[in-house]
Structure formats: C-alpha cells, structure tokens
Amino acid sequence: MFSGKLVAANLQVKLPDDLPQKFKRNIRAHLGELPDTETKREGFVFTAEDKTTTALQAMGYYRSEIDVRIDKDVVKDDEKIWRLHIDVVLNEPTRYSDILIDIQGEAELDSQFVELVTEIQTKLLKSNDIVDHSVYESVKSKISNLALDRGYFEGRYLRSRLAIQEDYTSADVELVYLSGRRYYLGEVIFSEFDLDPELLEVLIPFDVGEPYTSQKLLQFQSLLQQTQYFGNLLVVPDLKNPVNQLIPVNVTLGETKSHYVDVGFGFATDTLFRVSTSWRTPKINSKGHSQETRFEYSQINPTGRFTYRIPLSDPLKDLLQLQLTFEDDEYGGLVGKYLEGRIANVRIYERWSAQYYTRFLAERWRIEDLPKEIAEDEVESGSYLMPGVIFSRTSRKGPQLDPSWGFSQYYMFEGGAEGAGSDISILRAIARWRFITTPTRRHRLVFRAEVGISDIFDAPKSELAPSLRFFAGGDLSIRGFDYQSQGPTQIINEGEFAGEEVVVGGKRIALASAEYQYYFTDKIRGVVFTDAGNATDDIRIDPVYSVGFGAHYISPVGAIRVDFGYGISEDDPSWKIHINLGAEL
Secondary structure: OOOOEEEOOOEEEEOOOOOOHHHHHHHHHHHOOOOOOHHHHHHHHHHHHHHHHHHHHOOOOOOOEEEEEEEEEEEEOOEEEEEEEEEEEOOOOOEEEEEEEEEEOHHHHOHHHHHHHHHHHHHHOOOOOEOOHHHHHHHHHHHHHHHHHOOOOOOEEEEEEEEEOOOOOEEEEEEEEEOOOOOEEEEEEEOOOOOOHHHHHOOOOOOOOOEOOHHHHHHHHHHHHHOOOEEEEEEEEOOOOOEOOEEEEEEEEEEOOOOEEEEEEEEEOOOEEEEEEEEEEOOOOOOOOEEEEEEEEEOOOOEEEEEEEEEEEEOOOEEEEEEEEEEEEEEOOEEEEEEEEEEEEEEEOOOOEEEEEEEEEEEEEEEOOOOHHHHHHHOEEEEEEEEEEEEEEEEEEOOOOOOOEEEEEEEEEEEEOEOOOEOOEEEEEEEEEEEEEEEEOOEEEEEEEEEEEEEEEOOOHHHOOHHHOEOEOOOOOOOOOOOOOEOOEEEOOOOOOOOOEEEOOEOEEEEEEEEEEEEOOOOEEEEEEEEEEEEEOOOOOOOEEEEEEEEEEEEOOEEEEEEEEEOOOOOOOOEEEEEEEEOOO
C-alpha cells in the first residue's frame, strides 16, 4: 500500500494527501529505491521532478503541474534529515483522438487477428479515453505475441507510434503490422526413448502441414505428461531450420522413476481413521504397461487392490485394465469379505469416460451380532459373473478444488445370469448426479441425487451379496444418520441379541440433498442443508429426512467439511457430526 510519505534513513518524500493512490504508486515506481547515502540523496532529489513528470505522462497527464521543494531542517530520531515535498496538480488529461490498427499480410484474414483488432478498438484503445502508455504497449505486445503464437514468424511493425499533439490535449495512435507468411507444423522428431513409437505418435494432436499454433504444441506436451512415462519432457519448435515453411517439432524425453511409493492418511466419520500405501510402476515395458498396487486400512473396511493397465489404440484414451480387489467391510448389520476380479476396456471420449467390463465377484457374509457358536453356520456366500458398463462425465468452471459451477454424472449398468457364472440372475443399475452453481459471488448451491436398483429373479434376497445391496445414511448419503444405518431390516432369532432388528440393505435406493453455502472468506464457508431418501425392497420409498449446518475450509487438498446433521424423521433424534476431506466433483 502506497502512502503519502516515503521515508529512508536520510530522506523523507511527501506526496499530496489528496492525490489518488494509482498516481502515488506510479510515481513511487519511477522514483525507485530511496537513497541510503548523502551522495545518492543528492542524485535522487535532482532527478525527482523529471521522474515524476514521466510517471504522470505515462498515465496520460501531460499538462500536470509539479512543484518540488526541499526542507533540509527536519529532525527525526534526533538527527536531521531532508524532506522532499512533491506537489502535484493533475489538470486535464490527454485523450486519444485518431486510432489506426492495420494488420497486413496473410494475418489480415486470420479470424484470431480479426477478433483481436475488434477487442482493441472496442475495449482497449478508444477515442476520447485517457492516454495510458502501459495499455498502448500492452496492445503492441498482444499483436506481436499473437503473430508468434500462430506462426507468423516474419511479422514486424511497419509503423508504431503514439503521437502527442503540441497542445497536449489529444494523441493519435498508429499501429501498422506486417505479418508476412504463415508457417506450418512439420515433422515431430523424438529424442531416444524405449517405448514402441506408435504409443507416442498417436498422441500427436496435429498433422504435418497444419497451420502452426503454439497451443497445439502445449497440448502435445500435456498429453505426453499425462502418460506418466517420462520424468521430464520438452516440446519445442525448431524455428531455425524450417523446411518449405514447415517447422520441425523437437521432443526431448527424460526418463521417469521406475517405481513410486506413496503413503497417505485420512479420516471420515463413516470409515474412521485410515492409512493407505500405494506402489506404482508407470512403465513396465516397451509396450507401455503399468501397474498400481494399493492397500488401505481402516477399522471399517480394510482393502487391497491390484491394477494392471495395457494401452490399446491410445495410451490415454483406450486401455485394457485388469484388476483384482479384496475387501472386508461392514454393511449395516452385516459383515462380509469379498474378492473381485475385473477385466475392463477403459475408453475416454470427447466428453464422456466409459468402462466396458466383466467382473467376477465371490462374497461371504453374515449378520454381525450372531453368537460365535452359531455364526459360522449362518455364513452366506455367493458368486456372480456380471458384464457391465459405466459412463461418467464431469464438467466444471473455476478452481478444480472449489468450482463455481459443476455438473457430474455417473451411470452404471450390469447383470448376470444363473447358470452363466452367477448363482442367481441379477440386473443392477445406478445413477448419480451432483450439481453446483454460484448465482452470486458469496452464495453457492449444491444439489445431489442418487437412484439405484438391484433386481434378482427367482431367488430370495438372502442370496444377494451385501456389496450388491443398498444402504442409506452417513457422510455422503443422508447426514444426521449413522453410516449405512437405514434400509430394510431383519430380526435376529438367536443369541444375546435375539429379537433385535439389524439393517440388511435393500434392492432399491433413492437419495436427494440440497445445500446452501455462504462464503465468509475465500477459504471459509458456512453451510445449511437438508437430505432425504432411503433404501428399500419395494418400489415405494419410505424416506427419512435430516437437516443440518456446518463449516467448510478450502484447503490445498480440497474442502475440509465438518457438518452437523439432525434426523427430523426420527422419534428421538440426536445430532450427528460428519467430517470429510476432498474435492466435491
């Protein structure tokens, strides 16, 4: 913040109190560092008026009056210092009069240059606006930078002038730019690498002979980085060796680490504390195969997963994925273990991600509170072979961790047939949506919905594994209720808990949530919300409801969300606290 006084050990500079801050800042910038010796002080004072004049002229005030006075008898901390008074009367500014922006050569018909000239003439340099040298220089840079970005490497200014009239009342601008020829993208030349060439060639986002744009090179570099095959890389045009207006593109590839090991910690009130470790091998062989092995432990659901990826037609958009997962989990009043093997084709389309898969699931489960002496006899098991497909899409605007607008969609369909690898015939479908909007600066709305169905044919629900059923309640479901505490129930017939009901999940689910957020600061927001829904075995849903409030902090790794929910549909509800960390989309 620039103030009216500038103080050094031997000099104090005072500017008029009523001078607007933007002028004070510019004068200070032109004056430079305050002196620290008597010799430097003499020079500083001698040039102060000229530098102040230059600072004001740069902002269009050529007719300002400047009066510089020196008081050499100021006492500060028992020592005499000089006080330099710079009085300023701005007077009327100089304004633009005639403005000429003329693009010549091949760029004259380039749509990007047409748009830029329109922007300059309607927003940046307009007749009767106050002259601003920084804006004028910025316009010159915009034109020359656009020429370089779009391959007009011979471009130059034939004329570039800001002419101030003798009476300083007006100024004319003349910018005449000759673009010359446009160049084109040429052959891509890779440095040595140990991958099949086809893996990288398919990532080139342009054809030889396509008009040059720096954006295409940045896109190419980004695609190469996304493969994670390289520790560092650089994509640069070879401007010194064009061939018939074709610019060769040199790609320097650096080796990546053979292995990465990560350790993480987290907490959510649904899964409690968890610790995870992962081991990644981004490049196993010349075919671009990769693997990731991940273990995650929490008291609720320890998990292990091994994933092996094989590029097919494109290392980013078309992959064969082999996956093996094992997990212990609690589902309402059930506990279970499952092992899943999955083979999938992962595809990335222009707007959607898709996974076409077949998975084999083997699962064992029982009611959690059964007495030990009968628990083993009550263990259920099932195996299922289910082909399926997942489609998902996420769009957002604003920061990735705290978007101002966003819409995510998720759709899953799968099914299996008795006698074709599955114990029962089953058809499942799940759809999830989340929508975020910020109608005004500090006010944000978040809506969430989910519907799902697991239909089985000619079999009792007891043959449906818990991981294929639906449960409601918890941080990401219905706040104000415990994790997976809502859904169809079953009565325990034996043991200490005989007669008690336990939640065993349902074949259908419907959930909805609405949340209002108010930003007290850019990092802290308050929240009020309402959630509703339930899991059921019937078409009819008997929903439970909750309301609540909370506070969120936007951290570098996502929003830390602390919410307090209250189940208003309960007879004797109590407040539940829900803590979560991560991005919303």
